[in-house]
Amino acid sequence: MAAxxxxxxxxxxxxxxxxxxxxxxxxxxxxxxxxxxxxxEEFQDTDSxxxxxxxxxxxxxxxxxxxxxxxLENVRARVYGDFxxxxxxxxxVDSSGKLLAQVRFTDMFVYRDGRWQAVAGQETLVTKxxx
Numbered sequence: 001m002a003a004x005x006x007x008x009x010x011x012x013x014x015x016x017x018x019x020x021x022x023x024x025x026x027x028x029x030x031x032x033x034x035x036x037x038x039x040x041e042e043f044q045d046t047d048s049x050x051x052x053x054x055x056x057x058x059x060x061x062x063x064x065x066x067x068x069x070x071x072l073e074n075v076r077a078r079v080y081g082d083f084x085x086x087x088x089x090x091x092x093v094d095s096s097g098k099l100l101a102q103v104r105f106t107d108m109f110v111y112r113d114g115r116w117q118a119v120a121g122q123e124t125l126v127t128k129x130x131x
Contacts, residue, residue, distance in 0.1 A: 016077035016086050016109060016116055023118075024070035024090065032062040040110065040117035048103050048125040068100060069093050082111040089126070102126040 019038055026034035036059055043055035053061070075088035087106045093099055108120040 010079060012079045012084070012116075013077035016079070016084055017075045019109075019116060019118075020075055020077075020086050020088065020107065021072060024072050027062060027065065028067075028069055030063050030065060032059045035059060035062060038118050040112070040119045043118055043120065045121040046123070048101075048123040067095065069095075084109045084111070084116065090123075 023035060023038050026032075026038075036055075039055050039058070041055060043058065045053045045058050047053060069092070071091040071093060073089045073091060075086060077084055077086045085106055085108050087104070090103045090105055091099060092101045092103065102125075104124045104126050106122045107118050109116045109118050111117075
């Protein structure tokens with residue numbers, strides 16, 4: 001008998017996808033408080049330029065970010081017990097809707113203290129349009 005594999009995302013996976021959407025919107029609003037709630041104390045990130053940032057550095061950069069919108073696409077989460085990863089594509093656009101960059105991301109989360117917390121992130125520049 002062939003096994004039936006689930007195709008729908010679980011409640012936990014949907015929660016993580018929503019967390020990514022919340023994170024993206026908070027970055028647009030320069031809201032480091034919201035982002036802080038999503039990050040574990042030991043959070044580490046490798047940005048699309050290959051630079052490493054700890055939690056403190058990542059949060060300090062938020063108010064300095066240029067104004068743009070994040071359009072997340074193909075966001076998928078996978079949960080393995082108390083560990084999960086989320087991956088997707090972020091289309092970065094300016095206020096006129098012009099595409100500035102496409103960035104593939106992968107974020108790793110742990111479930112701790114009753115909530116999902118990001119412990120690591122990796123961004124890879126897929127394409128960049130001339131400003």
